[in-house]
Amino acid sequence: MKTLTKIILAIFLVSCTSTNTSNKQKIIKELNQCIIELPKQSPLLYTDQLIEGLFDWSNYSVIGLGESAHGAKEFFELKHRIFKYLVENQNFKVLAYEFSFRTSLKINDYVMNGKGTLDSLFAGELWIQDNYQVQDLIKWMHSYNLGKDEIEKVKFVGIDNQLDAFNPERTIDCINKYFPEILSLNSSLVQEILNLDHIRYRKITTEEYKRREEIYLRLISAANSYFKLNNENETLDQKITIRLIESLLRSNEWLYNIYTGKSNNRDKDLTENLLWVKDCNNSKVAIWAHTSHVQNNPNFYGDQLGSIGYYLRDTLKESYLIVSTAFTKGKFKAVMEGSDGDTPPLDCEIIENPLPESINEIFYQAKHKDFFLDVSKIQQSSNLYSYLDTVRPMLGVGDCYAGSIKPHYQSPERQINLLTATNIVFYFSDTHPVRVHERFNTK
Numbered sequence: 001m002k003t004l005t006k007i008i009l010a011i012f013l014v015s016c017t018s019t020n021t022s023n024k025q026k027i028i029k030e031l032n033q034c035i036i037e038l039p040k041q042s043p044l045l046y047t048d049q050l051i052e053g054l055f056d057w058s059n060y061s062v063i064g065l066g067e068s069a070h071g072a073k074e075f076f077e078l079k080h081r082i083f084k085y086l087v088e089n090q091n092f093k094v095l096a097y098e099f100s101f102r103t104s105l106k107i108n109d110y111v112m113n114g115k116g117t118l119d120s121l122f123a124g125e126l127w128i129q130d131n132y133q134v135q136d137l138i139k140w141m142h143s144y145n146l147g148k149d150e151i152e153k154v155k156f157v158g159i160d161n162q163l164d165a166f167n168p169e170r171t172i173d174c175i176n177k178y179f180p181e182i183l184s185l186n187s188s189l190v191q192e193i194l195n196l197d198h199i200r201y202r203k204i205t206t207e208e209y210k211r212r213e214e215i216y217l218r219l220i221s222a223a224n225s226y227f228k229l230n231n232e233n234e235t236l237d238q239k240i241t242i243r244l245i246e247s248l249l250r251s252n253e254w255l256y257n258i259y260t261g262k263s264n265n266r267d268k269d270l271t272e273n274l275l276w277v278k279d280c281n282n283s284k285v286a287i288w289a290h291t292s293h294v295q296n297n298p299n300f301y302g303d304q305l306g307s308i309g310y311y312l313r314d315t316l317k318e319s320y321l322i323v324s325t326a327f328t329k330g331k332f333k334a335v336m337e338g339s340d341g342d343t344p345p346l347d348c349e350i351i352e353n354p355l356p357e358s359i360n361e362i363f364y365q366a367k368h369k370d371f372f373l374d375v376s377k378i379q380q381s382s383n384l385y386s387y388l389d390t391v392r393p394m395l396g397v398g399d400c401y402a403g404s405i406k407p408h409y410q411s412p413e414r415q416i417n418l419l420t421a422t423n424i425v426f427y428f429s430d431t432h433p434v435r436v437h438e439r440f441n442t443k
Contacts, residue, residue: 023383028365030384035371038426043078051085054372055424058090060321062278064287064294064309066422068325069397071333071345072431075325076133082323083286084140087154094281095141096159096274098289099129101247102174104158105240111141111156118142123439127333127345128399132435155281159273161247162254162266165212166200168193171244178237179226186222193219201255209256216249239280264301267293271311291324292396292413295421302412309421324422326394328354328364330431334401344440347433348401355409358393359418369429375419388418 036054039046051057065082067075086092097104103125109115118139122130138156145153164171172193176183183190192215199208223245227238250269257263270293278285287294293308300307312320331349335342354360362384378385393409394416402408418425 024362024365026383027387028362030379030382031362031373032367034377034384035366035368035373035427037368038370038372038428040370043074043081043426046078046081048085048089051082052089055374057086057321059319060090060284061319062274062285062287062312062316063092063321064289064312064323066289066291066294066322066324068291068327068395069332069334069431070128070290070399071348071397071434072327072330072428073133073434074327074428074431076131076137076434078325078426079288080133080137080140083137083288086284086286087144091284092286093153093283094155094157094277094285096157096277096285096287097129098160098270098287098293099125099158100164101158101161101273102164102171102244104156105174107138107158108156111138112145112150112153114142119437122437126399127434127436127440130437130440131333132437134434157277157281159270159277159287160266161251161269161273163251164247165251165255166198168196168216168248171248174244175223175241178241179223182223182226182241185226186219189215189218189222201259204256204259206256206260209252212252213249216245216252220245220249236280243276263303264305267300267306267308268311270308271315274308274312275315290396290398291326294322295324295416296322297413297416297421299415300413307413322422322424324425326360326363326425326427327431328360328395328429330428331433332397332401332431333433333436334397335399336401336403342400345436346401348397350395350405352405354395355393355405358395358409359388359416360393360395360409362387363427364429366427371427373425373427375423375425378419385419391415391417394418 039050057063063082063086065079067079069075083092083095099107106116107121110118110121118135121138122134141154141156172183172190196212196215220242223241227234231238254264254266254269257265270289274285274287287308289308292300295307296309296313297307298304298310300310309320309322313322329350329352331347333345334348335345336348337343354364378388393414395405395408396414397408408414416422
């Protein structure tokens with residue numbers, strides 16, 4: 001009887017596997033009917049006609065442009081090309097970048113007015129920005145602005161402030177360029193800020209966190225009092241000055257929360273900053289960030305705190321368009337953890353097959369190696385729709401690569417329902433590393 005039981009069990013397992021395989025084949029067949037093949041060339045060479053033929057880009061006030069790996073050249077080139085199309089054809093005027101607001105001011109000064117030198121703009125920043133693909137983007141934005149009236153120019157604005165509190169004196173330097181009177185009238189308060197120790201927040205006490213919070217709040221109050229006494233109408237420079245101080249305040253809070261195990265409010269801050277940028281410029285805005293940030297994910301950090309895309313979808317509804325990118329195998333730049341800290345940016349490569357039951361598993365088996373998918377075109381009655389209409393892993397790599405694929409599928413921000421997480425997907429079967437500046441000790 002034991003032998004018969006084993007035989008029956010074996011037949012049952014084979015039957016289940018066969019059914020699963022058969023269903024996967026149906027899913028892939030349906031996927032093949034939905035996708036559009038992309039040309040075998042650099043995305044920078046995509047024509048306006050191709051981009052317009054893929055999707056109707058009108059009627060969106062904010063478009064999130066995602067990259068599934070910070071160090072993959074194809075994603076950067078695609079986002080550059082789409083942004084160029086949006087500027088030239090859809091009246092987009094602002095690129096909101098996953099980058100420090102304070103530091104972005106000098107980048108924008110080059111983009112708008114040609115101040116500074118292109119090669120030095122991102123010196124001292126992370127390789128994610130300090131690479132030739134981003135430099136090409138900034139160069140194009142500057143060239144586009146030449147000879148145009150102020151209202152017609154495109155702007156580069158950072159919407160991140162997570163690390164600003166490490167160097168509060170740099171914020172003081174920025175304020176000095178806009179309103180030095182505020183600093184001279186509050187010299188003792190400014191000195192308090194300049195005298196703050198350069199702590200790394202890993203061992204910060206609650207008392208020290210509160211002390212810094214109180215100092216930054218006093219500076220905001222002092223700036224607002226100055227503006228109230230000296231100006232009737234709020235100017236953009238005033239808004240920027242207050243924003244600089246608020247960035248210090250938010251960074252101080254974020255760093256304290258991260259190192260004390262409290263809630264991660266980074267994407268809430270990114271969203272609020274984005275909406276501020278949109279309101280200040282009264283313009284359509286494109287977001288440049290990791291795919292996981294721009295996607296609609298209500299549980300991005302694993303504790304019911306959502307992504308930028310989640311909060312924007314809640315606020316902007318259908319006027320927010322989500323553009324995802326995806327890959328399964330390929331090369332990219334990333335750092336890796338070493339015994340003495342992170343390595344310099346390295347050329348990394350994924351050669352493993354996709355994780356079973358992931359979104360990548362079916363994308364990898366599509367008939368086209370590089371393709372475009374409009375999620376709204378998937379029939380609700382299809383096996384493909386059923387497969388995607390649940391939370392599944394989707395590969396993503398940030399600035400750090402773990403050396404194996406599992407962590408890059410299994411973290412909370414990689415768990416998505418594709419049908420609700422994005423509007424469209426650009427998939428590339430083979431990626432290559434971004435080219436970082438020679439100042440990095442690369443291998």
